[in-house]
Amino acid sequence: MAVRIKLGDYQTITGDYLGRNYIGCFPRMTEDEAWRAGRGVWKMNRTRAAAERFALIVGMGKVLAVAEIEGVTQHGDRLALEGHPLTAGHPVYDACIGRGT
Secondary structure (H helix, E strand, O other), X not given: OEEEEEOOEOEEOOOOOOOOOEEOEOOOOOHHHHHHHHOXXXXXOHHHHHHOOEEEEEEXXXXXXXXXXXXXXXXXXXXXXXXXXXXXXXXXXXXXXXXXX
């Protein structure tokens, strides 16, 4: 049903495949920031990631963002999820967002 992505501590980065300047999570992170940090790039099984419909982005002991997966892109030996964050009113979002892990 969902791939679970666990974010580590906040770190600044350079040369990111997705053009980000940070990875990881931080207090008061928005759902969009959590999705940008969590969507990639990861070493993961392409077949499994592509077969899942949803992604749960987890950090600081709770679900920070829930997204619908629309595809997977290759970046070197790693993968990134393509998709969009879900919002309140979607049943998967309502069931998962803010829940402890």
